[in-house]
Amino acid sequence: MRQGTRSWIFLCASLVFLLLGPASVQAGERLFQYSTIDALLAGVYDGNLTMGELLNHGGFGLGTFNTLDGEMVVVDGVAYHVTAGGKAVPAPNDAKTPFAAVTDFDEDTILRLAPAESMAAFNAELVKGLPSPNAFYAIRIDGRFPWVRTRAIPGQSRPYRPLAELVKEQVVVKYTNVQGTLVGLWSPAFVKGVNVPGFHWHFLTADRTAGGHVLDCAVGAVVAKVDQLLEFTVKLPAEGAFTGTDLTPDRSSELESVEKGSAQ
């Protein structure tokens, strides 16, 4: 065997080992998250993670942008920036986030779901189809929806107020008979304080020009694509407001009012 051939065989074997070795995990099996939901609730609205870095960890997910400027919806490897009013544009590669969670979406299973009159009713059916509540799930639903009500909060100026106080500034948009994609995450109860326990949904229209954080919606008969994620990586900010913020209080009630869009 020529030396070049032997080298190439060794090269290929090394690459396979590095990519599939026991210490590695396929990106598609892991939820990657930057910062924590409680830090966001506490007013840590500026982070140091760029879209370029975030998208290295996955092309499907949700979050927000620095200064809490609107909502982030990540679909098919593109991070869309939804500003107050609902307009969506692809975010530049150097835009930064204070909070986001992404994965590489790999469909593990599909769930065929009956129509539901509300997000709460839809979630109640969907959770029955998840193998265990003690895992993470990325959920993708492409379809036509009777209506979707979304919100986005406008960017803030310093000094930042807590998130629960800003819900009254949210801009709500209702899309009717709309084609689009629901981007959802399920997080288990035990990550309370780190991510949003239960379902968290963002929406993007099929033409990728509008969307937001879903407050409520009606859903027809749809197919939900589900990706179970058994690894969860949190990257914590190394500097800035995060390091000095009091992250010991239980902010569950603040979170509920923020997620549902009801001012406290």
Added chain:
Amino acid sequence: MRQGTRSWIFLCASLVFLLLGPASVQAGERLFQYSTIDALLAGVYDGNLTMGELLNHGGFGLGTFNTLDGEMVVVDGVAYHVTAGGKAVPAPNDAKTPFAAVTDFDEDTILRLAPAESMAAFNAELVKGLPSPNAFYAIRIDGRFPWVRTRAIPGQSRPYRPLAELVKEQVVVKYTNVQGTLVGLWSPAFVKGVNVPGFHWHFLTADRTAGGHVLDCAVGAVVAKVDQLLEFTVKLPAEGAFTGTDLTPDRSSELESVEKGSAQ
């Protein structure tokens, strides 16, 4: 240039890229954890992660073994199995854990600490030296200690009882004027339910033949080596008791009694 030489250059470049690429993180900057502390408190005493797999994620840390058989102390790349009574031996590569957390220890900083009469007094001083409570830290202290009181719980049989009920079966050992290593982790408050908030200490004698979970100790003037960890990866069991266990209750008071070794 000969083809073999070109191939080797390409091989080396590929390896460097894969090991240092933008999506990768040095193992030394990340705490890797298997399962959650609340699952352990709830009686999930059997996991599927072998020592071989665990040690791929780091050679410094702590945990326990399947059936809750004693305590795990990981130092210098070796996972030691401390059984009830305090005897330590290297665990076989195929031994499994239901809960463990490890990192590759890289000393970021050292803290020179004054003598302390108790673990609580020592912890109170040590926390003042940490840059932020909102990160993870691995802490290594090699030295001679006036005394260290440790415990280990004997392996259990099914049906498993909750951990807080088993504290009365713990075997406590007191080491006096003992040379050894304190292996510590600091976890931030926001991972309550996932890991132990605050400090968690295990101990191993210098000859690596004895140790356990530290209940209390006195500490002379020591140097603490500190490794700040800004990434935290949790690997969740894919099957077994974990998936069906109710992980919604707040088990903080159970955890406190278990960590301090006081029966409820």
